[in-house]
Amino acid sequence: MRITIFGTGYVGLVTGVCFAEVGHEVLCIDIDAQKIALLQEGKTPFFEPGLSELVRKNIAEKRLYFGTDAKEGVQFASAVFCSVGTPPSCSIGHEPDLSAVFAISKTFGQFVKGEKILVNKSTVPPGTAEKCRIIVASEIASRGKGDTISFDVVSNPEFLQEGCAIENTLHPDRILAGTTSDTSEAILREIYAPFLCSNTPFLRVSPQTAETIKYAANCFLATKISFMNEIARFCDAVGADVSDVAQAMGCDPRIGSSFLRAGVGYGGSCLPKDVSGLLFSGEQAKTPFRILESVREVNETQREVFLEKLFSLLPDVSGKTIALLGLSFKPNTDDIREAPSLKILNRLLELGARVRAFDPVAMNNISREVSHENFSCAKDPYVTVQGVDAVLLLTEWSEFQNLDMKRIVGLMKGDIFIDGRNMFHPLQMREFGFQYVGIGRN
Numbered sequence: 343m344r345i346t347i348f349g350t351g352y353v354g355l356v357t358g359v360c361f362a363e364v365g366h367e368v369l370c371i372d373i374d375a376q377k378i379a380l381l382q383e384g385k386t387p388f389f390e391p392g393l394s395e396l397v398r399k400n401i402a403e404k405r406l407y408f409g410t411d412a413k414e415g416v417q418f419a420s421a422v423f424c425s426v427g428t429p430p431s432c433s434i435g436h437e438p439d440l441s442a443v444f445a446i447s448k449t450f451g452q453f454v455k456g457e458k459i460l461v462n463k464s465t466v467p468p469g470t471a472e473k474c475r476i477i478v479a480s481e482i483a484s485r486g487k488g489d490t491i492s493f494d495v496v497s498n499p500e501f502l503q504e505g506c507a508i509e510n511t512l513h514p515d516r517i518l519a520g521t522t523s524d525t526s527e528a529i530l531r532e533i534y535a536p537f538l539c540s541n542t543p544f545l546r547v548s549p550q551t552a553e554t555i556k557y558a559a560n561c562f563l564a565t566k567i568s569f570m571n572e573i574a575r576f577c578d579a580v581g582a583d584v585s586d587v588a589q590a591m592g593c594d595p596r597i598g599s600s601f602l603r604a605g606v607g608y609g610g611s612c613l614p615k616d617v618s619g620l621l622f623s624g625e626q627a628k629t630p631f632r633i634l635e636s637v638r639e640v641n642e643t644q645r646e647v648f649l650e651k652l653f654s655l656l657p658d659v660s661g662k663t664i665a666l667l668g669l670s671f672k673p674n675t676d677d678i679r680e681a682p683s684l685k686i687l688n689r690l691l692e693l694g695a696r697v698r699a700f701d702p703v704a705m706n707n708i709s710r711e712v713s714h715e716n717f718s719c720a721k722d723p724y725v726t727v728q729g730v731d732a733v734l735l736l737t738e739w740s741e742f743q744n745l746d747m748k749r750i751v752g753l754m755k756g757d758i759f760i761d762g763r764n765m766f767h768p769l770q771m772r773e774f775g776f777q778y779v780g781i782g783r784n
């Protein structure tokens with residue numbers, strides 16, 4: 343089947359490449375000509391495991407194309423996907439900025455011919471598909487009399503996680519078809535048929551329901567994390583161990599074992615934005631989400647709670663050197679959007695500390711974001727910790743697991759190790775000679 347994808351960010355590019363991988367013919371359109379030129383050469387604009395190999399393979403097999411021509415994009419396929427960004431908008435409270443989504447609807451309305459569906463994959467507030475439908479209809483009306491056009495706007499949210507996005511897309515745990523039309527459902531079923539095992543749920547719901555499901559899912563994940571971060575604070579106060587608490591809680595299938603890891607708080611381009619987005623939509627609908635307000639507040643204060651652990655051992659960081667291990671918002675990505683490392687780094691610099699950092703793939707991104715005479719990146723973890731007063735571990739990259747801790751403590755000037763992801767065992771770390779502090783494990 344022929345498919346067009348508008349937007350080559352994480353969601354659009356991964357989705358397009360996976361559609362091509364299962365045999366569809368895919369055209370990816372973006373307004374960023376530089377990005378498209380890079381992709382046409384088989385290079386990817388961000389780090390995602392396995393992605394560049396699949397881009398090159400599917401270009402070579404002539405199932406994946408890239409371009410900037412919006413008209414060609416709309417006319418190429420019978421299903422046109424919208425995967426453009428919906429960043430937080432500062433000007434209108436916490437509502438996401440939907441201007442790019444609406445611009446694609448307008449473009450679709452301008453060039454649509456015959457029968458086509460516009461499929462929205464971007465995360466948007468409930469009711470957006472209907473707004474898009476009105477935009478498309480008014481564009482078509484403004485074209486005057488002509489061809490007979492039949493269209494539908496479908497909501498089809500994605501649930502991929504950065505770092506394992508290819509795997510998540512090729513093996514989805516459910517597909518949502520938010521539409522009232524049997525024809526649109528049939529088109530989505532055809533597109534997703536190669537991805538579905540016999541027991542993968544394909545759920546046909548209304549567009550508003552599909553949009554709500556996406557918000558509810560991400561906000562529930564955020565709720566689990568903030569709940570565990572509060573339990574961690576409590577564990578610190580009463581001398582319990584949050585890792586053991588999470589493990590035992592997770593044995594109950596009603597709770598589930600994932601997303602119970604306490605740490606420096608959730609980041610990334612999705613969870614913080616979607617918590618704000620649902621809070622905004624709740625206010626609009628006059629059904630405010632009190633739980634989510636706390637979820638957001640706990641997350642925002644978790645960075646301070648983490649830094650307080652450093653300050654209790656090193657009250658004045660001015661003039662001291664602090665090492666940061668890990669900068670990306672989670673492992674296996676170079677994405678630093680809303681990464682806890684950014685707030686922690688800036689706070690340390692504000693307080694007059696010198697900061698040296700290492701991350702396997704995110705150092706270029708952080709260097710573009712933060713430029714300060716007291717901040718530098720180092721080529722490996724051992725160079726990073728040389729002569730430092732304290733180490734802060736912020737991202738649980740698997741390569742940190744095998745660090746030679748005896749060597750690390752020997753290279754440091756001080757002996758403080760604050761583990762923001764509970765990667766290491768407190769007793770072992772103390773035996774190596776660290777003043778080790780985890781989250782909720784003291």
Ligand code: UGA
Pocket residue numbers: 465500501502503504505560563567600601602603604605606607608609610611612613671672
């Ligand atoms: C999230 C959702 O997990 C996906 O299902 C969704 O499709 C995606 O947003 C989206 O809306 O596009 P992602 O942003 O890639 O995916 O990141 P997550 O894996 O959810 O992690 C978010 C943050 O939570 C990270 O900072 C991570 O370190 C943190 N986290 C996660 C914890 O602090 N504790 C945990 O137990 C799990």
